[in-house]
Amino acid sequence: MLLSIRNLGKRYADHVALSDVNLEIPKGKIFGLLGPNGAGKTSLIRIITQITGPDSGEILFDGEPLRLAHADQIGYLPEERGLYKKMKVGEQLLYLAQLKGMPKDDAITKLKEWFIRLDIKEWWNKPVDDLSKGMQQKTQFIATVVHEPKLLILDEPFSGFDPINANMLKDEILAIKARGTTVLFSTHRMESVEELCDEIALINHARVVLSGNKDEVQNRYKKNQFSIRFEGELLSIPGIEIVSHESAGHAILRFSAGMGTNEAIALLIQHIRLLEFKEVIPSFNDIFIQVVSETN
Amino acid sequence: MNKILLVIQREYVTRVLKKSFWISSLLAPVLITAIYAIPIWLAMKDKEQKQIAIFDQSHLLKSADLQDKELVFTFTNVPEKSFKTQFAKSGYDAFVSIPVDVLTNPKGVHIYSSKNIGLNLKESVERLIQNKVRQELMYKAGISAKVYEDTQVDIASETITVSENGGETSSSSAGAMILAGIMGLILYVTLLLYGSQVMNGVIEEKSNRIIEVIISSVKPYQLMLGKIIGVGLVGLTQFLLWIVLTIGLTQVTGKIYASKVKATIAVDQGRASVDMRNAMQDSPMGEVTKVLESTNIPLILVAFLFYFFVGYLLYSSLFAAIGSAVESATEAQQFTFIVMIPIILSFLLAQYTMQDPDSTVAFWASMIPFTSPINMMVRLPYGVPVWELVLSMCLLVVGFLACSWISARIYRVGILMYGKKATWKELSKWLFYKG
Numbered sequence: 001m002l003l004s005i006r007n008l009g010k011r012y013a014d015h016v017a018l019s020d021v022n023l024e025i026p027k028g029k030i031f032g033l034l035g036p037n038g039a040g041k042t043s044l045i046r047i048i049t050q051i052t053g054p055d056s057g058e059i060l061f062d063g064e065p066l067r068l069a070h071a072d073q074i075g076y077l078p079e080e081r082g083l084y085k086k087m088k089v090g091e092q093l094l095y096l097a098q099l100k101g102m103p104k105d106d107a108i109t110k111l112k113e114w115f116i117r118l119d120i121k122e123w124w125n126k127p128v129d130d131l132s133k134g135m136q137q138k139t140q141f142i143a144t145v146v147h148e149p150k151l152l153i154l155d156e157p158f159s160g161f162d163p164i165n166a167n168m169l170k171d172e173i174l175a176i177k178a179r180g181t182t183v184l185f186s187t188h189r190m191e192s193v194e195e196l197c198d199e200i201a202l203i204n205h206a207r208v209v210l211s212g213n214k215d216e217v218q219n220r221y222k223k224n225q226f227s228i229r230f231e232g233e234l235l236s237i238p239g240i241e242i243v244s245h246e247s248a249g250h251a252i253l254r255f256s257a258g259m260g261t262n263e264a265i266a267l268l269i270q271h272i273r274l275l276e277f278k279e280v281i282p283s284f285n286d287i288f289i290q291v292v293s294e295t296n
Numbered sequence: 297m298n299k300i301l302l303v304i305q306r307e308y309v310t311r312v313l314k315k316s317f318w319i320s321s322l323l324a325p326v327l328i329t330a331i332y333a334i335p336i337w338l339a340m341k342d343k344e345q346k347q348i349a350i351f352d353q354s355h356l357l358k359s360a361d362l363q364d365k366e367l368v369f370t371f372t373n374v375p376e377k378s379f380k381t382q383f384a385k386s387g388y389d390a391f392v393s394i395p396v397d398v399l400t401n402p403k404g405v406h407i408y409s410s411k412n413i414g415l416n417l418k419e420s421v422e423r424l425i426q427n428k429v430r431q432e433l434m435y436k437a438g439i440s441a442k443v444y445e446d447t448q449v450d451i452a453s454e455t456i457t458v459s460e461n462g463g464e465t466s467s468s469s470a471g472a473m474i475l476a477g478i479m480g481l482i483l484y485v486t487l488l489l490y491g492s493q494v495m496n497g498v499i500e501e502k503s504n505r506i507i508e509v510i511i512s513s514v515k516p517y518q519l520m521l522g523k524i525i526g527v528g529l530v531g532l533t534q535f536l537l538w539i540v541l542t543i544g545l546t547q548v549t550g551k552i553y554a555s556k557v558k559a560t561i562a563v564d565q566g567r568a569s570v571d572m573r574n575a576m577q578d579s580p581m582g583e584v585t586k587v588l589e590s591t592n593i594p595l596i597l598v599a600f601l602f603y604f605f606v607g608y609l610l611y612s613s614l615f616a617a618i619g620s621a622v623e624s625a626t627e628a629q630q631f632t633f634i635v636m637i638p639i640i641l642s643f644l645l646a647q648y649t650m651q652d653p654d655s656t657v658a659f660w661a662s663m664i665p666f667t668s669p670i671n672m673m674v675r676l677p678y679g680v681p682v683w684e685l686v687l688s689m690c691l692l693v694v695g696f697l698a699c700s701w702i703s704a705r706i707y708r709v710g711i712l713m714y715g716k717k718a719t720w721k722e723l724s725k726w727l728f729y730k731g
Contacts, residue, residue, distance in 0.1 A: 013725065013729075046712075050512070051508065051512055052712075068515075071512060071513055072513075074512065076508075076512040077509075078505070078509060078512075080505040081506070081508070081509060082504035082507075082509075083504065083506055084310075084500075084501075084504065085500075086310065087310065095302065095306050096509065096510075099302055099303075099514060101298075140509075143509065
């Protein structure tokens with residue numbers, strides 16, 4: 001485990017931000033932190049980045065209790081992100097990299113590699129003021145990863161990205177994961193969760209209400225439903241419930257308890273010509289809405 | 297610690313590389329040198345000589361009575377009326393007519409000119425005639441010219457401070473006042489200037505939203521301290537530039553004047569140098585020079601840099617706390633007045649301190665940390681006991697530590713508060729937030 005969060009609690013004067021939060025974030029995986037606005041995601045991230053401290057509980061970073069020196073091994077891209085407008089791109093990134101403890105020469109070498117990689121070589125001496133929003137986002141991303149952190153924390157990384165930059169960002173996140181970096185990323189966008197995450201945790205009202213491996217969570221929320229495409233007329237078959245049959249040649253079915261898929265298929269093909277048969281996997285969108293409304 | 301240095305470096309370098317920094321660093325010494333040099337230059341300048349025709353019907357004046365370095369008199373017998381008609385082509389700047397009965401009719405003198413004559417010329421002509429007329433009247437009353445000359449005495453006092461062991465130093469209370477005033481004013485302006493620079497820097501980081509990235513790398517108090525020290529070093533750099541450039545420029549102009557004086561002494565029997573010395577002594581800078589000669593300049597300089605830097609640290613930590621609580625400079629106004637009141641108050645107290653540097657009010661004003669930077673600097677040229685200076689410095693350091701502690705607590709909460717209008721109540725709550 002790269003990060004073990006144990007019994008974490010945090011309260012502000014007028015509300016509880018986190019209550020008894022327990023999470024295990026495995027090394028080298030992409031961990032999705034989900035939850036509605038105000039659920040406590042940002043509070044949790046600020047405690048991990050040591051911007052604020054917890055009231056109770058503890059965090060282990062790579063097996064050791066989290067301490068100040070670990071800040072240099074974390075890269076953090078906050079949701080509200082900005083740059084010094086008057087500084088030049090190169091010197092700004094150099095400053096931010098040095099603040100993360102990189103020696104100057106190292107930082108320059110690594111930054112130049114990133115400038116070539118993202119095809120922005122000519123920006124080094126440009127003031128940030130002159131950059132477009134997309135260019136600023138690239139700059140901010142480099143600032144987050146240049147010191148090769150063990151843990152990368154991205155808070156709503158895709159917000160405000162155009163499709164091309166979003167795609168580039170996705171590729172970079174996967175490339176960073178391939179190098180063994182752990183990524184913790186918080187988002188509302190469920191399609192990026194499905195595409196990228198290995199593990200997820202859902203926070204609602206300061207508590208973790210759902211967590212685990214992505215496939216395992218999806219399996220947990222399966223409703224034993226199957227989608228079929230077929231030719232012929234679908235009649236009611238004992239033991240097979242038609243959940244929906246909105247267009248000709250397509251239906252969603254549920255089988256009665258104890259009926260296996262092979263058995264069901266054997267029954268179905270007596271009446272129709274089966275073109276496609278697959279299990280309905282619940283989307284994270286559905287799971288999210290279901291769990292959040294259940295726990296409210 | 298390393299990270300504080302990085303923050304200091306960024307704050308310092310980005311500001312020192314700005315054009316506005318160099319403009320203000322160069323402009324001030326040039327202005328100071330100009331204040332010093334222009335009166336001397338005016339005194340030394342060769343004045344244009346004016347040609348004046350004089351028609352003296354009283355036959356009182358001799359050419360020996362009409363000596364003036366700017367005016368050349370020529371006696372003429374052309375009467376007023378005909379002179380007026382040929383005045384334009386005569387080449388004279390003015391025509392003076394003195395009536396026969398000038399001794400009894402002093403208002404009968406007329407000065408004619410084609411252009412409006414300057415006040416200086418009018419006064420010079422009047423003075424010359426008046427001197428002669430007075431001499432003549434005195435003579436008629438039985439007082440010799442010699443006696444008249446001897447009665448023209450000027451009183452000029454010299455002020456001297458006496459130290460405990462009886463030693464004497466010539467002092468100038470006017471000069472001390474000017475020096476005190478200048479230092480008080482510079483402190484007043486710079487405390488406000490650099491303090492609000494710190495505040496704007498904090499607001500910039502917060503409204504830019506870069507703050508969260510930065511404080512995931514450094515602790516908020518490191519960022520705050522780094523910013524304050526960085527901006528303060530910019531201030532010190534500016535002072536050093538001002539001091540070095542001003543001394544350099546005044547030395548150079550002094551040399552230029554000295555060589556000119558040497559050149560003129562030969563032709564003008566030293567009149568120019570006398571004029572120059574008079575001009576120097578009469579100008580306010582001359583008084584200050586006298587004070588500088590009689591006071592301990594290194595002490596004043598060191599104390600000035602100390603009071604500027606620590607006083608600045610105290611105020612700017614408060615400015616930083618305000619900057620952290622707001623999202624724009626306009627929103628900051630409701631809080632800045634509370635920091636500006638002590639600065640303005642110290643400046644007002646300084647006027648009083650300057651008049652009476654040993655009064656009880658002056659003593660306390662130079663002890664209390666908020667008012668001491670300006671008021672102690674104002675007292676210093678008049679002489680202050682060592683224990684008072686040391687106590688005041690210690691109190692200022694204590695004041696700074698207390699203010700920065702309070703500020704750091706407000707700052708670390710404030711910089712992360714978005715979209716929440718800060719109030720005094722809110723700010724005081726932040727003081728007691730846990731980590």
